Amino acid sequence: MRVFLLGGTGFIGRHVLQRLIEGGHEVIGLARSEASAERLVAAGAVPLLGDLRTPRAWVGKLPPVDAVIHAAADFGDDMGPVETALLDALLPVLGAMPKRPRFVYTGGCWLFGATGERVATEDSAFDPLPAFGWMIDNMCRVLEAPGVEGVVIHPAMVYSGEGGVFSSFMDALGEGQAVDVIGSLDVVWPLVHAGDLADLYLLAMEQARPGSVYNGSAISGLTQGAIISGVADYLGVERLEMRVVSVDEAAERLGEWARGYAISQQLSGDKARAELGWKPRHESATALF
Secondary structure: OOEEEEOOOOOHHHHHHHHHHHHEEEEEEEEHHHHHHHHHHHHEEEEOOOOOOOOOHHHHHHHOOOOEEEEEOOOOOOOOHHHHHHHHHHHHHHHHOOOOOOEEEEEHHHOEEEEOOOEEEEOOOOOOOOOOOOHHHHHHHHHHHOOOOOEEEEOOOEEOOOEEOOOOHHHHHOOOOOOEEOOOOOOOEEEHHHHHHHHHHHHHHHHHHOOOOOEEEEEEEEEHHHHHHHHHHHHHOOOOOEEEEEEHHHHHHHHHHHHHOOOEEEEEEEEHHHHHHHOOOOOOOHOOO
């Protein structure tokens, strides 16, 4: 398949790109800069120069594709309008292509809000942070657009041995500093390794029925305290110090979206396992890495 990948040089997108190339697909990757374009070429993709924030400058240059995977993210204060403008420009172009392309769109676990003892599924009601409320409307646009075969993936908290959502933990531990914990050590995160998530994106692109939604969650929930201990073991750090940071402090420092780190939730990935044969390799506290 010829696949247009947004976010191919980002943390999640790099893993998706690798899986696409390994699977024999032809990849066109959006590149915001010459440096990004060079990274895409080195990974085996063909770059299309363009910025997520100015889609009308490049959507007309997109050749016919069989699929689109949207793994890009802009965490600025205006990320909602940026994403809406992207869909405004991209969906008509995709709808005019000779063959209706598959569009794998990315949602997120934070849309489900705090779940407590309940494990959220794809059928659970949304309770998003205000900073991410716009995502639900855009997700529905993709699923309902007549010109594409929309599929949505809600990733859990994404990590790898390189970092991802664990980056701040790994940096602090590597420097012998206290690890900042937003909210509480008892806050529960659903988790997915970036490589396992990339496998799910490919399965969704190749096999999912149009209109399907899947949770990309390999570990339904693990406390921040247990996660940090696991990261310390992985790095061989024996002396571990943790510092609890208030949610307000985190939001002031990083942005309102950072309140998501203090959402305690559990998320099931059973639907993807059952329908797509997804087999994540990292699905327990003892097999994080």
